[in-house]
Amino acid sequence: KINSPLEAYRYLPGTNCGECGEQTCMAFAAHLIDRSKKLTDCTPMLEQKFSKKLKDLQALLAPEIREVEIGVGEKAVKIGGDDVLYRHRLTFFDPTALAYDVWDTMPENELVERVKKIHDFKKFYVGNFLTLDMVAVRCVSKDPKKFADTVKKVIGTTDLPLILCSFDPEVLKAGLEVAKDKNPLLYAANKDNWQQVADLALEYNVPVTLFSPDDLDTLKSLAVTFAKMGTEKLVLDPGTFPSGKDLKKTFTNFLKIRRAGVEGDRDIAYPIMAVPLTAWMVQDDAVSASYWETVIASIFTIKYGDVMIMHSIEPYALLPQLHIRDTIYTDPRKPVSVQPAMYKVGTPDKDSPVLVTTNFALTYYTVESDLASSKVNCFLWAIDTDGIGVEAAVAGGQLTAAKIKKGIEDSGFDLKNDTTHNTIVLPGLAARLQGDVEDETGARVMVGPADSGRLPGWMEKNWPP
Ligand code: SF4
Numbered sequence: 001k002i003n004s005p006l007e008a009y010r011y012l013p014g015t016n017c018g019e020c021g022e023q024t025c026m027a028f029a030a031h032l033i034d035r036s037k038k039l040t041d042c043t044p045m046l047e048q049k050f051s052k053k054l055k056d057l058q059a060l061l062a063p064e065i066r067e068v069e070i071g072v073g074e075k076a077v078k079i080g081g082d083d084v085l086y087r088h089r090l091t092f093f094d095p096t097a098l099a100y101d102v103w104d105t106m107p108e109n110e111l112v113e114r115v116k117k118i119h120d121f122k123k124f125y126v127g128n129f130l131t132l133d134m135v136a137v138r139c140v141s142k143d144p145k146k147f148a149d150t151v152k153k154v155i156g157t158t159d160l161p162l163i164l165c166s167f168d169p170e171v172l173k174a175g176l177e178v179a180k181d182k183n184p185l186l187y188a189a190n191k192d193n194w195q196q197v198a199d200l201a202l203e204y205n206v207p208v209t210l211f212s213p214d215d216l217d218t219l220k221s222l223a224v225t226f227a228k229m230g231t232e233k234l235v236l237d238p239g240t241f242p243s244g245k246d247l248k249k250t251f252t253n254f255l256k257i258r259r260a261g262v263e264g265d266r267d268i269a270y271p272i273m274a275v276p277l278t279a280w281m282v283q284d285d286a287v288s289a290s291y292w293e294t295v296i297a298s299i300f301t302i303k304y305g306d307v308m309i310m311h312s313i314e315p316y317a318l319l320p321q322l323h324i325r326d327t328i329y330t331d332p333r334k335p336v337s338v339q340p341a342m343y344k345v346g347t348p349d350k351d352s353p354v355l356v357t358t359n360f361a362l363t364y365y366t367v368e369s370d371l372a373s374s375k376v377n378c379f380l381w382a383i384d385t386d387g388i389g390v391e392a393a394v395a396g397g398q399l400t401a402a403k404i405k406k407g408i409e410d411s412g413f414d415l416k417n418d419t420t421h422n423t424i425v426l427p428g429l430a431a432r433l434q435g436d437v438e439d440e441t442g443a444r445v446m447v448g449p450a451d452s453g454r455l456p457g458w459m460e461k462n463w464p465p
Pocket of ligand 1: 016043044
């Protein structure tokens with residue numbers, strides 16, 4: 001396993017030809033380590049003379065935890081692929097995939113409505129949409145035909161990847177016949193049905209979950225058996241026990257599996273499945289069950305659920321889970337930033353104010369949304385502060401009068417000619433830059449409030465200047 005660009009560089013051709021889109025092989029090596037480029041982007045490496053180096057480097061760059069793909073096309077999800085136990089040591093890759101359940105005894109209209117809700121859900125947050133990833137189709141009827149019909153209706157309603165859920169190989173086979181082109185995940189093989197489910201996974205070439213509740217030896221032995229039979233597209237489910245001390249047992253099992261995998265036990269280095277919907281087994285009312293399901297999902301988003309089957313699609317259950325996932329899977333090495341530029345909010349004209357903020361995404365989108373929701377038409381200048389927020393950027397020297405002047409020049413916006421007021425509004429937390437910005441830009445500088453939520457009120461009192 002290699003972790004540094006220098007080590008990866010030793011395997012590359014070293015010609016700096018630029019075909020990968022980078023100016024040097026060393027720059028490309030750095031992208032290999034942070035996984036923003038693929039080894040096959042270096043086309044010279046595909047030549048015969050480099051075939052051994054290519055193979056060796058591919059093996060050395062492979063993540064400790066195998067990556068498993070579910071679904072096809074744009075909506076396909078990858079799970080696993082991690083190298084570390086602690087996010088701050090590198091980052092976690094492949095966000096926990098969230099599958100929401102439907103079942104084959106649902107009336108058709110309710111089924112279609114629920115699948116549409118799962119498919120359509122999205123919430124804008126810091127420049128991206130938070131969405132749901134998959135549909136888990138559960139067989140409750142025990143009837144292969146009914147299950148297959150349900151899978152067909154789900155496929156007719158969404159192109160999200162599927163999990164086919166039953167311990168009966170006949171039911172799984174019926175579902176696979178309908179979904180064989182969709183690369184669904186099978187759930188699940190256990191110590192009783194493993195032979196038939198392994199045959200199905202191999203015949204249809206699909207990933208499969210191995211289920212062994214609170215018995216890690218059996219889980220490992222199943223994984224070894226499946227690998228020997230010819231498939232490593234495996235997901236491990238050690239059982240999710242939702243109550244009291246059993247939840248602690250679940251937590252311990254997840255830790256043991258991931259620790260062993262990251263520390264080099266290839267036999268068990270697979271993505272892990274959590275099933276928070278088991279909360280519904282122990283709670284006697286729907287709100288408590290949803291609440292507890294979200295608590296369990298949050299725990300195993302942090303440690304180390306790679307894919308989950310969930311039930312609650314109420315916003316109060318979904319939103320905390322989606323936000324915690326977004327936070328845990330944000331790369332801690334890179335500040336979340338927007339492109340430094342002059343943005344228009346609403347339909348500004350020459351009389352509209354020109355406001356300054358930084359290109360830290362959370363700051364930018366908060367300010368932008370406060371202005372847009374209050375229907376303030378303005379120009380909003382996101383200055384390049386390396387993605388750092390206003391207060392820290394002023395203290396650290398990333399937001400200076402010179403940077404603001406450069407931002408103005410780079411944008412091509414001419415304060416004197418493009419506005420009637422030649423005025424800049426600084427954020428309150430950058431008040432101490434007021435004099436310097438006036439000197440550097442020759443513009444009039446006003447200081448706005450420290451909190452962008454107060455901007456609309458501030459505008460009413462202070463604008464036009
Ligand atoms: Fe180096 Fe390969 Fe990139 Fe060429 S394509 S610069 S050889 S890494």
